[in-house]
Amino acid sequence: MEYRYDLNEKTLYIDENRIPAHSLENNEIGNCTNCDSILMSLSYHATGEYMAVITRCTSCGAFYANIYDSDWNWVDEIQVMLLPIPIPISNPVIDSWEDLKNVPIKKLEAVFSKGEIEALFDRAKDRTPVRQYLYRARKKYELFEEIFDLRLEL
Incomplete structure (x- = not known):
């Protein structure tokens, strides 16, 4: 056996x-x-x-x-x-409006400012975001992934 x-x-x-x-x-x-x-x-x-x-x-x-x-x-x-433990090859990628709206707002607020969150949603909806806020938000993508195991690609 x-x-x-x-x-x-x-x-x-x-x-x-x-x-x-x-x-x-x-x-x-x-x-x-x-x-x-x-x-x-x-x-x-x-x-x-x-x-x-x-x-x-x-x-x-x-x-x-x-x-x-x-x-x-x-x-x-x-x-x-x-039994082998499955190891994800990479973290789930958030790259669309549908993906972003499913992320709990508390997670976003833990890393990003209100203006940065608005810029992320504008970018996800293909609207023109406030450039400075989007730039600042992108600098925090790595931190967000490290904390929540979600990769942002907006």
């Missing part, structure tokens, strides 16, 4: 069976077979007649499924493969 684990969703996959966590308690479970350091639990999964406790070594970072029977007697330890 292949044991795979999704760190984002805290979900265990045994072969093609998806088993969500029923508990996310952090407990010391035992010692790592690789380096003898402490194993800490990440999540608990009921797998029929057994309980699978997903653990991570505090030293070497190895992941295991520790298998227990219904009386919490240790049965087995199985190394777990992690």
Whole structure:
């Protein structure tokens, strides 16, 4: 059987069976077979007649499924493969009126002045913005992206 684990969703996959966590308690479970350091639990999964406790070594970072029977007697330890975590290649791009109007105004106000926000909306609507405000706003695009993970291209 292949044991795979999704760190984002805290979900265990045994072969093609998806088993969500029923508990996310952090407990010391035992010692790592690789380096003898402490194993800490990440999540608990009921797998029929057994309980699978997903653990991570505090030293070497190895992941295991520790298998227990219904009386919490240790049965087995199985190394777990992690599912890849999707990493966005780039931040979402705001380059149209439709995109800009969906950005919460509080986010815009956190970085831009009122005049700069008006200039951004004018530019997005293909109207002539106040040039100085648009120029100042564009100097803050990088800061806005750093804070909110949204790239402005207006």
